[in-house]
Amino acid sequence: MGCVIAGGGPAGAVLALILARSGVEVTLLEKHADFLRDFRGDTIHPSTLQVLDELGLGEEFHKLPHHKTHQFDVLTDRGFGRVANLRGLPGRYDYIAFVPQWDFLNLVTSRAATYPNFRMLMRAEAHGLIVEDGVVRGLRYRDPSGEHELRADLTVAADGRGSALRRAAGLVPEELGAPMDVVWFRLPRVPGDPADTFLRVAAGNLMVSINRGDYWQLAYVIPKGGFERLHDRGIGELRERIGELLPYLAGRTGLLRGFDDVSVLTVVLNRLRRWHRPGLLCIGDAAHAMSPVFGVGINLAVQDAVAAGNILAGSLRSGAPIPDSALRLVQRRRMWPTRATQFAQRVAQNQLIRPALAGSPKVTQVPDLSRIPVLNRLIRRFIGLGIRPEHVQVGENRG
Template identity: 70%
Template sequence: MSCVIAGGGPAGAVLALLLARAGVEVTLLEKHGDFLRDFRGDTIHPSTLQVLDELGLAAEFEKIPHRKAYGLTMVSDAGDIRLASLRDLPGGFGYIAFVPQWDFLTLVTSAAATYPTFHLKMNAEAHDLIREDGAVRGLRYRDGDGEHEIRADLTIAADGRHSTLRQRAGLVPQDLRAPMDVVWFRLPRQADDREDTFLRISDGHMMVAINRETYWQLAYLIPKGGFDVLVRGGIEALREPVARLLPWLGDRVGQIRGYEDVSVLTVALNRLRRWHRPGFLCIGDAAHAMSPVFGVGINLAVQDAVAAANLLAGPLRSGAPIPESTLHRLQRRRLFPTLVTQAAQRLVQNRVIRPALSRRFNPSRLPRDLTRIPVIKRLTARFIGLGIRPEHVEVPSVRS
């Protein structure tokens, strides 16, 4: 086996597709039996839409039910503040697509399955590494039939921010700290509700409201570690601020019956100082967990996958040994976007979120429409939509 990837999220799935498309023998392990899990935000940004277009999947993606957001708005007690517009971005995708991540992953893995060198194992949980002569030579995994091994020239950990394989490799991320956690839940949407997806901010409270056509997907921000305090206040401690922030949902908050109807995202912001060992590489959340600020986590993971395929597909296909210096080249290429993005996330966390949750942020000082300032309009659109150093598919398909 040339390559084995642990983790069927965006980073692992896209990398597996790109490698199989290039003729590399690749096995993708996913520990669950399907992709139907609560992925919360599920934002596909223009950088990822461009990658799908380069792979010939844009038309198939467009068939998936989704909602397009062409800009970002903050709703304060004093009125709306327009933060960004993506309509003028180059590349033909001037919007963010809100699509269930299981649909995105199904699209990617179905495309990968059309290549004979792609192998997908579901219900297969990677739990250890195979080491020989000071290098990683594959992994061990469990499924319904017991314990198994896969030997490979390169083993990739794309198994998320709690990566088991990263731990087995002795790689420990640097904690950059986040001041908040997020309580996610849903409420029905009515035809006369507002149309857009937006950030609601008020004295001591913040919430993101995502229009999912038939329902609102809501993210209520709480101070880090504050969920137990919220629960001790009873379900009214959640219902009351939701109704106050969004009065037009006041007649629906009773449908949050209890805390069993919500899920909690413990926000993590971290990154590895070293992403690799001989024969082993971390990408996506396994290399750098992102804050939900800007909603760019999925897209940064996809960019990691594209860069990895561009650099590694040729050596993997030829069977040539991959020196650790090559893996370090990938880390150097993707570290700069990670550093800049996390720095911007920390800036928002420290200058907006932390003060807002402690009643020290006054949005009335902001202009009503930031998109009227040309420099800010261009920079925010490119940063949110395309990110830092967007990657493009360079490895040709074996079918070509």
């Protein structure tokens, strides 16, 4: 068969759809029974909205419950500062849409399922590779019925930052470091609350506040490895910090009954030096784990998928062997955007997050960068479209 993809996240799902609609036989494996996991990335940037349009999904996407934001604001002890305003961004979309990731994945995989050459296996966890004469010929997976093998011309590891297939191939990422972890939770949103998503910064504390309509999705940033200390101090410590940073939430913090009501994200920033082996390609978090800074993880993953689909669909459809040069081309095309984005994330980590967590008072002063025209154009393009946005070049083939 043509292609087997391990991992039903944004990278795997979008690549599966692109290949299926182009006429490639494709199987997508997802280790869970559904996509319903809370506190996953859910920021859909203009570059991804453009891809959805190109796949014929733009109208359906905008029917999903979502919230739009046109700017990036930072709230300090001295008031609001604006990092960027996306209005005026080239193209149809000048906003970021916040939508639960499970809705996004259901939308993409449901469309893929309309093609007879697409198959999706749920509760199917890929854990090993079939290697013959130095070439990956497929993968091994387990599901409730036992162990199985699935052969393919191309195997794609899109199974996340802890990728089992990457490990099986002997590919080890270069760790770039992150000074923080994130504690995620939600609290109700009521009339009179702020309307927009923003970052709250104070000496020693940071919190991201995302408007999800009837509730706030909140991310309390803590020093790397600091959750155990926070847990030892008790849930009252977290409630107190929330009330200090966002006083309008102080009366609602009691709804956090304990640490069972929060989820902890261990932040990782890394990338592979080499994304492929003969017959195998890594994309998305399996190739490069992104920091949550700028919320671009989904969008980098989708761009990887589009580039891979554009480059590989023709060979896969024809049944021709996948040359190493094609896999190298995917990496070459996507490595520069990955490096540039991770560089910007490291700058933000070192210049804002690390000093804030250390208690520096300098971070309580954030200017309105959107008032500087040239700088605002650069920042809004970087955040909204990213480095080298990809466009779907593979047509639909239902034959």
